[in-house]
Amino acid sequence: MPVPERQNAPLLLETRGLDDYSLVDSGHGRKLERFGRITLIRPEEQAIWAPRLDDSVWAAADATFTGDTEEEGAGRWKRRNGQGDEDWICRHGDLRFTCRFTSFRHVGAFPEQEAHWRLMQDRLPGMGDSPQVLNLFGYTGLASLVAAGAGAGVTHVDASKKAIAWAKENQTLSGLDESPIRWICDDAMKFAAREVRRGRRYQCILLDPPKFGRGPKNEVWRLFDELPPMIDLCRQLIDPEAGLILLTSYAIRSSFLMLEELCRDSLLAPLGGRLDSGELVLVGEDGRRLSTSLFARWSAV
Ligand SMILES: C[S@@+](CC[C@H](N)C(=O)[O-])C[C@H]1O[C@@H](n2cnc3c(N)ncnc32)[C@H](O)[C@@H]1O
Structure with a gap:
């Protein structure tokens, strides 16, 4: 298979905040x-x-x-x-x-996901009568509710009964009790595999897997082992003509912005000049790019 050409420079999806x-x-x-x-x-x-x-x-x-x-x-x-x-x-x-305050530092919302929500709100209404959205690892359901609000039928999957109860609470608060949302407490991988066997197709798949997690029957999820087969299942589930897959991972916590913002304050502000930043990448013989490190480069001229 030919290696597809590289299309975009690093893209920054910016969220400036939510109403609240x-x-x-x-x-x-x-x-x-x-x-x-x-x-x-x-x-x-x-x-x-x-x-x-x-x-x-x-x-x-x-x-x-x-x-x-x-x-x-x-x-x-x-x-x-x-x-x-x-x-x-x-x-x-x-x-x-x-x-609410959880012992895992979260309070029930990841506001930066708004960039994904906006894209769904733009794209879902143009995807036919009742586009189908699969939200794997759906947590408190905000993406599911945004999709439902944009007219989609939603299948929301999470391993935690507590998270699903919280998501349903958010559904009621948002006035979406009548929306077609299936709340499913299951292991994401098992559920996706079952959907493939059933021949199901979705117009949009969201997945925000943790680095490590457990399904309801103690099925182990390890991002670096399980993500490749999971993406393979998503490929079989997505509508190949009009689909959209939104994958997020919080496992990699470093960004070139860390260097950029530091150098902006510490070098560019006092000295002027020019600042470039990004990643240092090794390109393999087959054209595959391997990111080795992040960089920021300040230059007087
Ligand atoms: C960090 S949250 C996702 C955040 C969410 N997408 C959002 O934007 O609000 C990860 C979720 O994955 C769920 N989870 C962990 N392991 C799982 C598994 N094997 N199958 C299904 N869900 C799992 C957890 O219960 C948790 O709700």
């Missing part, structure tokens, strides 16, 4: 975010630069996640002024969702 979310500041290994009425501090390894806002702004945060700095690691929330652990509701457009 903003990244307020970052630095010294942490980020300060606002989810609706609650401000949070969470660890962010890539924020090696200095925060821009005053200490007093950070000190006023409602909750700080302490403990494991691993992306998937467990930890605790320290609440300011002994506030309770009550849930709160956030919104974005027609979407309403419950936020």
Whole structure:
């Protein structure tokens, strides 16, 4: 098979926030975010630069996640002024969702996924009468609800009963109880394989697999082992004429932006000149590109 030509330079999908979310500041290994009425501090390894806002702004945060700095690691929330652990509701457009403090540092929404939501809202209405969307590892269901809101029939799969209950709660809050969403508590790989055997086809597949996870019957998910066969199943499930596959991975936490933003503050701002950044890539004989490292290059002229 011929190797397809390279098409795009690195693309940055930018999300500036949600109606009820903003990244307020970052630095010294942490980020300060606002989810609706609650401000949070969470660890962010890539924020090696200095925060821009005053200490007093950070000190006023409602909750700080302490403990494991691993992306998937467990930890605790320290609440300011002994506030309770009550849930709160956030919104974005027609979407309403419950936020709550989990021991895995998340509060139920990944706001940067809005870039995927926007694309679905653009594309799904042009995909026929009732385009079918498969959301694997769907968590609290925000992408499923956006797809349903855009007129799709949705199959949402997650291994956790708790996550599915949370997603259904968000469905009710968003006024989408009548929408055609199938909530399925299953192992994503097993379910996808079953759908292939049934000859099912989807117009859109979303998958946001964790680095490590377990299905409801303790099926083990390891990203680096399981992703290739999973993508193979997706290839068999996707509508080859009009399909869209949106794959996200949080397993690789470094970005050239870490260097870029640091050098922007530390070199470009005081010295002027020119800053370039990206990845250093080895190209194999077959044209396959292997990323070895990230770079930022400052030059006076
Ligand atoms: C990080 S979340 C995905 C975030 C979500 N896509 C979003 O944007 O809000 C990962 C989800 O995968 C689920 N999960 C982990 N292992 C699984 C497996 N083997 N099969 C199905 N779901 C699994 C977890 O229960 C969790 O809800």
